[in-house]
Amino acid sequence: MGFLSSLFDRWRGGGATSDPRLLPEAQLSGPMPWVIAIMISLTVVAAASGLALRNAARTASADLEGGVTVQIVTAAPTERLRQADAVLAALKTAPEVAEVRQVAQEELNTLVEPWLGTRPGDDVEALPIPALIDVRLKGPATAEKLARLRAIVRPVAPSARVDAQAGWLAPVFAAIGTLQWLAGGLIALLAMATISAVLLASRNALGNHREAIEIVHMLGGTDRQIARVFQRSMAFDAAAGGLAGLLLGGITIATLANQFAALGSGMVSGAVLHWQDWLMIAAIPLAGVALAVVTARVTVLAALRRML
Structure with missing residues (x-):
């Protein structure tokens, strides 16, 4: 109490x-x-x-919004390089493109090295690795812009693939x-x-x-x-x-x-x-x-x- x-x-x-x-x-x-x-x-x-x-x-x-990748898929190294140069020249004149560059072979070798088990002395260029072209558009990579880019790329590189980078991470x-x-x-x-x-x-x-x-x-x-x-x-x-x-x-x-x-x-x-x-x-x-x-x-x- x-x-x-x-x-x-x-x-x-x-x-x-x-x-x-x-x-x-x-x-x-x-x-x-x-x-x-x-x-x-x-x-x-x-x-x-x-x-x-x-x-x-x-x-x-935001990083991938205007990013587009063009892959030149062909087994012949000479033809692959020729088509890559032609695509690069064609895309530089496209009004939608803000920046375009071809990914260097050294970068590609570094990317595939962990998967292929290659060593510095191996001839990686003989492998059918697609040539990659990195494209930055002035705006978002819409379906209409991708269709116009494919229309530009197809005549000079029939085997090329044009994909929006954001689509890979969907x-x-x-x-x-x-x-x-x-x-x-x-x-x-x-x-x-x-x-x-x-x-x-x-x-x-x-x-x-x-x-x-x-x-x-x-x-x-x-x-x-x-x-x-x-x-x-x-x-x-x-x-x-x-x-x-x-x-x-x-x-x-x-x-x-x-x-x-x-x-x-x-x-x-x-x-x-x-x-x-x-x-x-x-x-x-x-x-x-x-x-x-x-x-x-x-x-x-x-x-x-x-x-x-």
Whole structure:
């Protein structure tokens, strides 16, 4: 009864707002801050992954938007070089073309070396490797522009293939889009899990202090005053858990970033987080605190209406 006696003294002496704590246990004593920390850290990692994937897709799409590759596919090396020179000369006069260059044989040798197992002394030029011509258009590589380029290339190089570079990565872009939706779904599930945890914790606290709440009501306390007690307690727990979760999530992001940076892939290099992304990530704990406080308030008010 010591807690009830001190509660009566505080309520009679200073009113409901002098020391509004109804929960006698200390902050951070229960599992709630740690549950919220886990939820926030997972949300931070999921949000950072989704934002990094979005940035990688945008960077790759911008780089390949006006890119076109012409492949001269023929087995005879002499004929292949002749057709490549003819295509190069024809494309330089095309109005849609901003820049055109033939990929050097050394670059092609470097590209195929890991797949063919060739060595520096091998005669790679004798292999039927297509001659590649890199074309940059003045705008996006639309279907109409590709058709006009094919009409220019076909008379001088019947075996040539004209393809938009963005088309090669279409399956990759589709996979990135799917991963972004999965990241968003994971964030939604984590938000629902946080709401459920706060709801259960609030109901448990109400059940543990039902007698004290009834006495406070008899002393003139309102439902809103009692709800503010639980809101304040939940806000402290959620803030502590949010900061811990943000720190843990930041460490995880930095570790993953270092691991992927070591790959040296061109597309992976575009998966970086800008300052706007970091602002969104930093706002996640604030959103978690707001979600926990609102959930606690709604849960307590609804329970109090049914209780009395």
